[in-house]
Amino acid sequence: MEEELDTKFFHKRNLIRSLFNSGEENDWHARLSDDSYRPYMADEAEVAELTDKTAKIYGYGEVTEAYQTEMHKLVAAYREKLLREERITLEKFNFEKLELLDDGVKYGDMQAEKIIFCDGEAGSKNPFWSYLPWVGTKGEVLIVRIPDADFSKMFKYRIFIVPLPEQDLYWVGSKYEWHYDDNNPTAEGKQYLKDRLADALTVPFEIVAHKAAVRPTNKDRRPFLGLHPEFPQVGIFNGLGTKGASLGPYFAKEMTDFLTAGKAPDAEVRIERFG
DSSP, X not given: OXXXXXXXXXXXXXXXXXXXXXXXXXXXXXXXXXTTTGGGBOSSOOOTTTTTTBOOOSEEEEEOSOEEEOHHHHHHHHHHHHHHTTOOOOSOOOGGGEEEETTEEEETTEEESOEEEOOGGGGGGOTTTTXXXXXXXXXXXXEEEOTTTOOOSEEEESEEEEEOSSTTEEEEEXXXXXXXXXXXXXXXXXXXXXXXXXXXXXXXXXXEEEEEEEEOOBTTSOOEEEXXXXXXXXEEEXXXXXXXXXXHHHHHHHHHHHHHHOOOOOTTTBGGGGO
């Protein structure tokens, strides 16, 4: 996809995990002895780049075959491709313009067999899908500058510290909040992340940006795939939650097979599980 979009957004980066006590270390070594995990775990964590810049802890584990995708760059580049190919329209969706026909749907000048809603957290307010058990999980992150760090690996110390390609910049997050008033960044969220980062680092940092968004989660933490029980020309592909970036491709294939070949999605993600 980088070659197709002529954009760099995919990076191989090992992940260093903090082990805070002997119990966590024992759990790590138990996984290390499991043949199915061994390809993804280093025998010894290489942490030289961290030792004099982060707080001292009990021990470390290193996840290999780990990767980072800058999703904002991927999404922006792919949107530009779709715009060039005239395969996408950028406008606010108007439910009043949607007509349900006997053999499909009509929206303005467009007509199709089905409409599939992939509207993220806004799905909880969608008149067709508000009956589903949406929960929503708000997250907040910081973009920070750490001039003295020069980390090449991702580091988890209760929160994640992830290097960005830009000089001295890092993504720090995330926070989880189930009760919230809106999707805006909060002073409390900023202070929480700032305090956790200060716990992790022994070098100074500067906050460059503070962002927030709501993840489309639900009560059983499984995606929503399927067609409306009353209006079969209306479908949904949503609820991918906190793991949306990694789950999306797999379930997009399941949804495509369902729509084009009639192959039912996995029972755990079908909306029929909610009656």
